[in-house]
Amino acid sequence: MLRLTDLKLPLDHSEADLVAAIRKRLHLDAAELAGYAVAKRSYDARKRGAIVLIYALDIDTPREAELLQRFADDTHVRPTPDTGYHFVAKAPPRIEHRPLVIGFGPCGLFAGLILAQMGFRPIILDRGKEVRERTRDTWDLWRKRQLHPESNVQFGEGGAGTFSDGKLHSQIRDPLHHGRKVLTEFVKAGAPEEILYVSKPHIGTFRLVSMVENMRATIESLGGEIRFSQRVDDLLLEPAADGQQQVRGVTLASGEQIRADHVVLALGHSARDTFEMLHARGVYLEAKPFSIGFRIEHPQSVIDRARFGPQAGHPMLGAADYKLVHHGKGGRSVYSFCMCPGGTVVAATSEPGRVVTNGMSQYSRNERNANAAVVVGIEPADFAPYGEGPLAGIALQRALESHAYFLGGENYSAPAQLVGDFLAGCASRDFGDVQPSYQPGVTLGSLDSALPDYAIAAIREALPAFERQIRGYAMPDAILTGVETRTSSPVRIERDNDSLQSLNTRGLYPAGEGAGYAGGILSAAVDGIKVAEAVARDIAARGLSA
Ligand code: FAD
Structure with missing residues (x-):
């Protein structure tokens, strides 16, 4: 097989269009294209309104050897790599102690x-x-x-x-x-x-x-x-x-x-x-670095519009995702993590008396809200106020999760605040247009004490910066729910x-x-x-x- 990469077609193309594009690119007659399989399909959404699909295809043709020679200088025409799995060993007939x-x-x-x-x-x-x-x-x-x-x-x-x-x-x-x-x-x-x-x-x-x-x-x-x-x-x-x-x-x-x-x-x-x-x-x-922060929820339609423009809702694209990073003035990086399009925020604690957020979705990704963690990277030096040694990061996680439990009302509700109020520095009292998805419920108030001051300052700086990349990101009614502490292992x-x-x-x-x-x-x-x-x-x- 021969792998052809970087073949671009408009979002609304037919299978016949794809076949025609392959034949044109490789100068093949209809009879010379014995078959093809899609190895990878992605999209380029940088030009909103003109989103293109990008294919990598494995082509079956009797002219394979000749084409590989002819396109030897073309990095987009190569032999199909062997991606099969090869076992490295075989067990002896009897093992003394099973692994x-x-x-x-x-x-x-x-x-x-x-x-x-x-x-x-x-x-x-x-x-x-x-x-x-x-x-x-x-x-x-x-x-x-x-x-x-x-x-x-x-x-x-x-x-x-x-x-x-x-x-x-x-x-x-x-x-x-x-x-x-x-x-x-x-x-x-x-x-x-x-x-x-x-x-x-x-x-x-x-x-x-x-x-x-x-x-x-x-x-x-x-x-x-x-x-x-x-x-x-x-x-x-x-x-x-x-x-x-x-x-x-x-x-x-x-x-x-x-x-x-x-x-x-x-x-x-x-x-x-x-x-x-x-x-x-x-x-x-x-101890190893990890990240702490909140979950943020927006209407999925806001994210779809910002990412896909007039092609939002196209079945080939599905619900839009995003990935954002902001390098803050204070040297802290804030980034979006584990973005769940059309999903829900979930209670993810494994210890009693603690609150931890995360996100999930179904295959259809058709819930009304998009959610993602917005987190700040922290280093072992940041763990010092909570303990020392390799387990100090766990002490920090536990302290933040216990405080979130307290802020939520000590019944596994999570503390939450509207983005507009968070940016203005005032406690939230009522929801706006966005309804939180977290179960068993959220308690509105102020999240200022939910994370160390440096993390709150970094997130306050990042949200308006994210708004410049995704219009609507810092919308006042978007909801922050805390706390996101289990982004990766603390050890x-x-x-x-x-x-x-x-x-x-x-x-x-x-x-x-x-x-x-x-x-x-x-x-x-x-x-x-x-x-x-x-x-x-x-x-x-x-x-x-x-
Ligand atoms: P785990 O999946 O954590 O498995 C560890 C297992 O070890 C557990 O089943 C636990 O019960 C068991 N265990 C622990 N201690 C002991 C013990 N002492 N004795 C016996 N058993 C023990 N990642 C993605 O890539 N995409 C996603 O969309 C995504 N969404 C996520 C959503 C949620 C709500 C959560 C919580 C995580 C999500 N993640 C996602 C992260 C992903 O789940 C983890 O990265 C992944 O599961 C890690 O795999 P693991 O096998 O290393 O550990």
């Missing part, structure tokens, strides 16, 4: 799937419940103000991304096309095929739930074992050479011990008690670049978002694949069969 994966979010799911596909029969543990039960528990917080600390938006089958917008794009370097493997497995599990080629794929919450169940069934059919409501509370460790330690297994909350020499830690960013345990057990970790569990094992604990493989090696569903899943490969290589190289 353990802690966490069944995107990272643990893909670590478990790849290990299972290579024949390693992993055991996967998650502290939360299977996804249907977990969905009911999560709704208890949103509808009845009842939090289940072990079964919620953060914990349980599918991990943090299950109740989400299901955005699947990522800017990670991916020379081995692991992202393609992730998307292909998602499609096998029931995701729409288009995620394989649209430039900003998303799945939405509803489909994610059944996909996660299908993937669980696949892992089990390959001999893997997945256990829910099994919180890992401790590690079994032995001294090893060079002052290091070696993991020999884990202890569960029930007291049960499971023996393992390979333990993947795919904990997510909210496993604060587990981070504390790891620190107490001497596993090397350090990094350092690992060796080659073996992917903890710097000082052999056999322990920190992975995914909680360990500081991913941010988002796709990158966490890709990291899960990498770590599964590292585990498989180690077992195969050491011939660890019984």
Whole structure:
């Protein structure tokens, strides 16, 4: 196959137009175009009113070799790359101790799937419940103000991304096309095929739930074992050479011990008690930067108009998204994060007496509001007022989330303020045209004390700057809801670049978002694949069969 990139067509083109454009570009007769497949489709919306679609296409033609020679100097005509996944090892017939994966979010799911596909029969543990039960528990917080600390938006089958917008794009370097493997497995599990080629794929919450169940069934059919409501509370460790330690297994909350020499830690960013345990057990970790802020909600129509002009609402475009950055005068950067077109703001705490916001949507993205986090980057130096050492960022998160709970009225409502009032420095009393989507509800007032002063000042400076990029962004009725504190992990569990094992604990493989090696569903899943490969290589190289 031959890959043709950067082929531009107007938004309203037909399939015949696409075929004609391919033939014209490659000088092909009708009979010489045996077939084609869309490898990628994106749009360029810089000229509002004249938005174009940009295609990358895999072309099947008997003239392939000749065309590749003829267009040798043309960077948009190349052989189709091999994006297939190649397994790195095969399990020995019997393994003495099966590899353990802690966490069944995107990272643990893909670590478990790849290990299972290579024949390693992993055991996967998650502290939360299977996804249907977990969905009911999560709704208890949103509808009845009842939090289940072990079964919620953060914990349980599918991990943090299950109740989400299901955005699947990522800017990670991916020379081995692991992202393609992730998307292909998602499609096998029931995701729409288009995620394989649209430039900003998303799945939405509803489909994610059944996909996660299908993937669980696949892992089990390959001999893997997945256990829910099994919180890992401790590690079994032995001294090893060079002052290091070696993991020999884990202890569960029930007291049960499971023996393992390979333990993947795919904990997510909210496993604060587990981070504390790891620190107490001497596993090397350090504080890392993350971001704090609010969720902002606008009518989706305002964003669509600003981004797409007269072509707003076109079915090829869907609900518009955005990505904004403002470098503030005080040296702080403010940026939009995890934008959810046509979605809702959700209560995302996993600890009692705390309020945390996030966003989700369905595949259709047809709710009336657009939401996104507007957050300020913070560094470990900013954690000092809240504590010291590698866990100080967690102390900061907890302080802000507890204060948000207090500001919301101590019943899991979130504190909120209208953008106009926030910019004017006065408390909000009534909603305007925008109704908040956060469940179980919001309490209007002032958000000034919800974040440190530097963060409030930076967001106040950024909103008018964002208005210059998206007309209506600083509209007085837009709503800010607080607080957004779990943008990424506050710790990094350092690992060796080659073996992917903890710097000082052999056999322990920190992975995914909680360990500081991913941010988002796709990158966490890709990291899960990498770590599964590292585990498989180690077992195969050491011939660890019984
Ligand atoms: P997680 O998904 O957090 O999974 C960790 C798992 O480990 C959990 O299931 C937890 O129960 C388990 N666990 C933790 N501690 C223990 C223990 N001690 N013992 C046993 N099990 C344990 N990202 C995107 O890319 N696109 C989006 O649209 C998007 N929207 C989001 C919306 C919401 C509401 C939230 C909360 C997050 C969203 N994210 C999104 C972020 C994304 O979900 C995370 O980046 C991703 O899930 C991280 O994957 P992970 O596997 O590393 O960790």
